[in-house]
Ligand SMILES: Nc1ncnc2c1ncn2[C@@H]1O[C@H](COP(=O)(O)OP(=O)(O)OP(=O)(O)O)[C@@H](O)[C@H]1O
């Protein structure tokens with residue numbers, strides 16, 4: 043097992059037709075020993091490129107990559123002691139599960155007793171012992187994925203690298219395998235770097251998440267901090283579903299308070315303690331900012347006790363769309379801003395399309411971003 | 421109205437260059453994204469300019485065949501199969517001997533690619549190196565012939581060795597033998613383990629107990645076969661049937677049996693492995709397992725040309741079975 047360190051890692055692809063593509067720029071990531079780190083971001087942001095540089099499948103244009111304490115920029119992939127798991131995996135149809143897990147070790151001429159020990163142990167961990175004699179075609183999708191994991195496990199690598207390993211599975215199985223991956227990591231404690239574009243997968247699996255956009259690291263944090271303290275509007279909007287709402291607003295002084303005033307007759311008060319601790323906020327007075335509020339922090343007073351919301355911070359809205367989601371409802375609201383905003387409320391909220399209603403913003407959970415740089419104002 | 425790459429880029433929400441990479445089957449697009457792009461392209465009847473594309477690719481009608489050593493009888497038969505099929509389809513084959521040396525292999529790969537070779541077949545030689553994995557992650561056409569990969573599925577044609585060993589063992593069982601010796605190369609060799617597996621499976625199918633004393637690991641050589649036989653003769657009850665799972669070992673066993681004054685098959689029955697010039701000179705004519713080497717070459721070439729021409733391939737991994745030829749040694 044080992045830590046993995048990326049120091050100013052940059053990747054430029056040289057391509058004849060498209061010129062140079064800067065796929066990853068100055069990435070600095072310190073992955074601790076035993077940590078489960080997820081790289082997440084939209085398509086083309088450089089996740090796979092980063093992973094493949096760590097694997098040694100892609101040359102590093104500049105910067106240093108350490109596995110453990112060793113600089114590995116020029117170390118051959120096979121000597122990096124890593125195992126990769128991709129979304130597609132080669133299970134050989136003529137080999138049973140045992141051999142599909144063992145063949146790599148056999149070809150590397152490991153002692154048969156050691157192979158047996160490792161395969162048996164991996165099968166136990168993955169709960170596929172009864173399947174060892176079966177051929178791949180006699181397995182379900184999830185079982186096959188486990189065999190592929192088993193093949194990586196028997197190699198006893200220092201680091202697992204996984205590039206969207208679950209994206210071929212159907213939604214239900216994906217959720218189940220996600221839970222199993224977590225358990226597996228708890229048990230093996232092998233440092234894992236996992237790539238996905240699915241933020242839910244990232245949030246549920248990761249010790250820490252690296253959010254990438256356009257080849258640049260936006261934020262590295264544990265899931266909860268990432269959710270509650272996004273560095274910028276991109277991270278705020280990317281993490282969480284439905285996504286965070288952004289409203290343009292201007293900060294104004296009103297008596298002793300600071301308020302956010304937006305289009306329509308939209309006005310909310312910034313909580314006192316927030317206004318005080320964010321002393322930078324003073325410099326934004328009379329300037330435009332972006333107010334970020336998550337759908338679950340927009341409350342329908344009808345389904346909350348009086349002390350659960352702030353009656354001074356009500357806003358008027360018209361319900362445009364009602365989207366039942368099971369135990370909750372997504373409401374699309376027109377608050378007079380350019381775009382409608384989304385609120386997630388309890389099913390018991392009687393909201394119907396066309397209703398004129400009041401909603402409360404849970405102001406302690408609100409975010410304020412610089413309208414130009416899109417950075418969080420703290 | 422025809423849709424442009426730019427339109428597709430907008431619909432999917434990616435850059436135009438990503439759309440271009442996806443449509444031109446190039447690396448650097450995640451599978452999900454690629455699928456999405458191709459879906460939109462297909463739905464909107466996107467017509468890429470084929471002519472421009474082919475000109476840009478400037479590929480030649482040449483494929484590369486990388487193998488450890490053409491001098492090996494096994495590989496030369498496969499190469500023949502590759503060449504015959506490729507030629508029949510208007511392609512030329514460049515054969516590169518890698519001597520199982522990774523660096524040499526990578527050098528050849530780079531050289532072949534820079535010469536715009538349309539695709540490559542990697543024949544034999546154990547696990548693929550990461551350079552091949554990397555190439556496999558792009559959409560450059562490659563086929564693995566009897567070569568295995570751990571990380572990603574690559575189009576492959578593979579001979580299942582275990583089946584040949586199973587058939588050989590079953591044949592001796594059918595002849596009434598229930599104590600069958602197995603001569604193999606070193607215990608940690610891939611081939612040895614496969615053949616042992618086929619042997620064990622045949623015994624298990626007939627509920628015959630596996631007896632470790634009957635399985636002898638020596639070197640893959642005539643000497644190995646010879647010595648193996650001598651060892652078997654020292655058993656309390658020497659076996660009267662031997663499966664020598666290698667051509668050279670089979671030659672050595674037969675030689676040792678005859679020198680000992682025994683008759684084949686009356687005293688001792690022998691099955692060999694592979695049917696080459698070596699086994700063809702053995703007297704009496706040897707019952708032996710034959711691997712479909714020529715077919716391996718042919719199928720691999722066919723798969724590669726399908727990939728080059730972007731035709732759908734039926735199975736990504738194709739398995740060929742080895743057969744038993746029954747002659748006079750059993
Ligand atoms: N071999 C290559 N040559 C040129 N450009 C490339 C190559 N590989 C990737 N790119 C470009 O580098 C950028 C990052 O690609 P990468 O595959 O790392 O993205 P990703 O985050 O994994 O995306 P996805 O979610 O679609 O898998 C993209 O703009 C892509 O087009």
Ligand SMILES: [Mg+2]
Pocket residue numbers: 089090091449450451
């Ligand atoms: Mg990717």
